Amino acid sequence: METSSKRRRIQRSSSPAYKLDDEDDSYDPYIPVAQRRQQKLAKLQSWGANAEQRAKKQQEEIDEREDVQREEELRREKARMERTLLMEAQEVHSKRAAEDSKKTETEKAEEVDAEILEAIKSRRKLASDMELAKGIHYTDSLKTSWQPPKYIRERSAEQHQKIRDKYHILVDGEDIPPPIEHFVDMKVPEPILEFLKANRIVVPTPIQLQGIPTAFSGRDIIGIAFTGSGKTLAFCLPLIMMALEEEMKLPYIRGEGPVGIILCPSRELANQTYENIVTWCSALAKDGKHPQLNTLLCIGGISMNEQSHVMSKGLHIVVATPGRLIDMLEKKRFTFNNCKYLCMDEADRMIDLGFEDDVRNIMSFFKRQRQTLLFSATMPRKIQEFAQESLIRPILVNVGRAGAANLDVLQVVEYVKQEAKMVYLLECLQKTPPPVIIFSENKNEVDDIQEYLLLKGVEAVAIHGSKSQEERQYAIKSFKSGAKDVMVASGVASKGLDFNDIQHVIIFSMPKEIEDYVHQIGRTGRSGKTGIATTFVNMNTPEQTLLDLKYLLMEAGQKVPPFLTTIDDPRAAQGGTLKGCSVCGGLGHGISNCPKLEDAKRREMASHRGADDGGGY
Numbered sequence: 001m002e003t004s005s006k007r008r009r010i011q012r013s014s015s016p017a018y019k020l021d022d023e024d025d026s027y028d029p030y031i032p033v034a035q036r037r038q039q040k041l042a043k044l045q046s047w048g049a050n051a052e053q054r055a056k057k058q059q060e061e062i063d064e065r066e067d068v069q070r071e072e073e074l075r076r077e078k079a080r081m082e083r084t085l086l087m088e089a090q091e092v093h094s095k096r097a098a099e100d101s102k103k104t105e106t107e108k109a110e111e112v113d114a115e116i117l118e119a120i121k122s123r124r125k126l127a128s129d130m131e132l133a134k135g136i137h138y139t140d141s142l143k144t145s146w147q148p149p150k151y152i153r154e155r156s157a158e159q160h161q162k163i164r165d166k167y168h169i170l171v172d173g174e175d176i177p178p179p180i181e182h183f184v185d186m187k188v189p190e191p192i193l194e195f196l197k198a199n200r201i202v203v204p205t206p207i208q209l210q211g212i213p214t215a216f217s218g219r220d221i222i223g224i225a226f227t228g229s230g231k232t233l234a235f236c237l238p239l240i241m242m243a244l245e246e247e248m249k250l251p252y253i254r255g256e257g258p259v260g261i262i263l264c265p266s267r268e269l270a271n272q273t274y275e276n277i278v279t280w281c282s283a284l285a286k287d288g289k290h291p292q293l294n295t296l297l298c299i300g301g302i303s304m305n306e307q308s309h310v311m312s313k314g315l316h317i318v319v320a321t322p323g324r325l326i327d328m329l330e331k332k333r334f335t336f337n338n339c340k341y342l343c344m345d346e347a348d349r350m351i352d353l354g355f356e357d358d359v360r361n362i363m364s365f366f367k368r369q370r371q372t373l374l375f376s377a378t379m380p381r382k383i384q385e386f387a388q389e390s391l392i393r394p395i396l397v398n399v400g401r402a403g404a405a406n407l408d409v410l411q412v413v414e415y416v417k418q419e420a421k422m423v424y425l426l427e428c429l430q431k432t433p434p435p436v437i438i439f440s441e442n443k444n445e446v447d448d449i450q451e452y453l454l455l456k457g458v459e460a461v462a463i464h465g466s467k468s469q470e471e472r473q474y475a476i477k478s479f480k481s482g483a484k485d486v487m488v489a490s491g492v493a494s495k496g497l498d499f500n501d502i503q504h505v506i507i508f509s510m511p512k513e514i515e516d517y518v519h520q521i522g523r524t525g526r527s528g529k530t531g532i533a534t535t536f537v538n539m540n541t542p543e544q545t546l547l548d549l550k551y552l553l554m555e556a557g558q559k560v561p562p563f564l565t566t567i568d569d570p571r572a573a574q575g576g577t578l579k580g581c582s583v584c585g586g587l588g589h590g591i592s593n594c595p596k597l598e599d600a601k602r603r604e605m606a607s608h609r610g611a612d613d614g615g616g617y
């Protein structure tokens with residue numbers, strides 16, 4: 001039995017020795033040393049591997065746990081931060097809302113105005129594209145040989161200022177040349193002095209006594225003075241003198257010139273300035289001691305062949321409207337190689353709406369440094385600033401507030417119902433003897449008024465943009481000569497036209513922009529004479545325009561009719577200062593509701609639409 005049991009045990013010994021569940025644990029079978037060593041090694045190795053695996057697994061589990069923990073923490077942190085930011089934003093928002101609620105409507109409007117101004121500021125400098133592209137920037141003014149007489153040079157700065165104060169001249173800029181109270185001290189040639197005297201121009205007007213010495217000194221200038229105050233002479237005389245000096249140095253021959261150019265926004269104004277210059281140049285040459293200076297009129301609607309006699313000689317002065325001038329320059333009919341004087345009349349209009357690109361284009365034809373002069377009766381603050389940045393060491397000469405009405409005009413504003421206007425017009429015409437100008441904003445209305453007056457036996461001519469050049473010229477000529485008593489005009493005739501002794505201006509429909517009103521009433525009360533302006537307003541006149549008008553009347557010390565007195569300024573009701581609009585100069589509104597800006601926007605949109613449509617006309 002024992003033997004069989006032993007055998008059984010021995011047989012089983014071939015099976016693994018370490019686990020014999022149903023056997024006696026005390027029995028240790030014999031295993032050879034080498035095999036045991038092998039087994040031990042294998043066992044150790046397997047233990048090691050398991051431990052490594054376990055450790056690895058444990059580590060993985062720890063890592064995983066840590067990852068989850070970290071993610072959780074991050075999520076919590078993010079949520080906490082989001083909450084803080086949200087709360088901060090809410091706090092800022094509610095703080096701003098609280099501040100806003102504290103702000104008056106005026107302050108809010110001022111903020112909007114500031115934003116609009118910022119946008120306007122981004123306009124490119126007024127310089128030629130060539131100059132801008134090449135980075136050409138002149139820092140010195142144009143050199144001239146002119147200087148004031150010694151006794152004036154020896155005056156102190158206080159003495160100069162005293163003279164300016166006497167004539168209510170405001171100046172701004174560096175090294176301002178002195179004001180000069182007599183033409184003779186400006187060293188104006190004798191024949192011109194005599195001619196001026198013969199035409200009752202004996203002493204310079206305020207804009208002339210500061211503007212002419214400034215321009216004679218070669219300085220860039222922004223000249224602002226009320227309508228009819230003699231700005232034309234202030235910018236033409238310096239050019240005539242410059243051309244005279246050039247011609248005396250070395251006579252100009254065919255193909256040479258011009259020395260300078262005067263740009264005008266309308267053909268009529270260009271024509272008038274041209275005629276003035278021709279008269280002054282002829283007066284100069286009359287004594288036989290001074291050369292004949294040649295002037296070219298360069299405007300649309302006329303044949304340039306008519307002036308071939310001017311083109312066949314050296315050219316000194318060109319008076320032009322932008323479109324025709326660009327055409328002539330592009331066709332190389334003359335060049336600006338020696339041109340060093342650029343003046344813009346009614347400059348705010350020239351560099352403001354519509355003409356800005358043309359002006360840039362014209363500037364790109366200049367080949368050398370130029371003297372730039374900008375003149376107008378209305379020059380809103382924004383345009384002044386823009387222009388100042390574009391000129392070289394400019395001097396601002398300001399007589400009265402830019403955009404203010406001429407104080408020699410008696411302004412009467414009447415409430416006339418639309419349907420009663422025509423009949424009342426006849427009555428109004430009886431106020432003064434002729435000549436009278438009637439303004440309307442609408443071309444059809446201009447024609448209707450003329451027709452009505454002709455029917456009533458009034459000698460009336462009409463002028464507006466849709467008339468042919470011949471019709472326009474005929475109207476102006478016959479009115480100027482006194483052959484016709486009344487001229488009915490759209491805005492075209494308002495800017496700068498100088499008609500003799502207009503007694504009465506009737507504004508049949510009030511223009512939206514107060515600047516236009518200032519120019520229109522300015523056709524009377526010129527060169528120190530007095531005149532009347534009657535303006536019809538009614539329900540159709542926008543309230544804002546009426547407010548501008550009200551303030552303008554108050555500023556000029558004119559009677560404000562009761563229906564205007566009752567119009568309240570919303571800005572006044574909200575408290576705050578009543579600053580004028582720096583875009584159009586109107587005193588009754590801010591920039592955010594400026595009719596001029598709105599008009600500009602409308603035009604821009606229309607031009608975009610035109611471009612989209614192929615831009616045809």
Ligand SMILES: Nc1ncnc2c1ncn2[C@@H]1O[C@H](COP(=O)(O)OP(=O)(O)OP(=O)(O)O)[C@@H](O)[C@H]1O
Binds near residue numbers: 229233496526
């Ligand atoms: N120093 C002067 N003394 C008297 N009259 C003058 C003087 N200078 C110019 N004038 C006359 O004053 C009138 C108005 O001049 P001008 O047309 O130059 O005015 P303006 O300031 O250009 O007006 P606007 O802004 O309407 O164009 C002209 O008839 C001109 O002959």
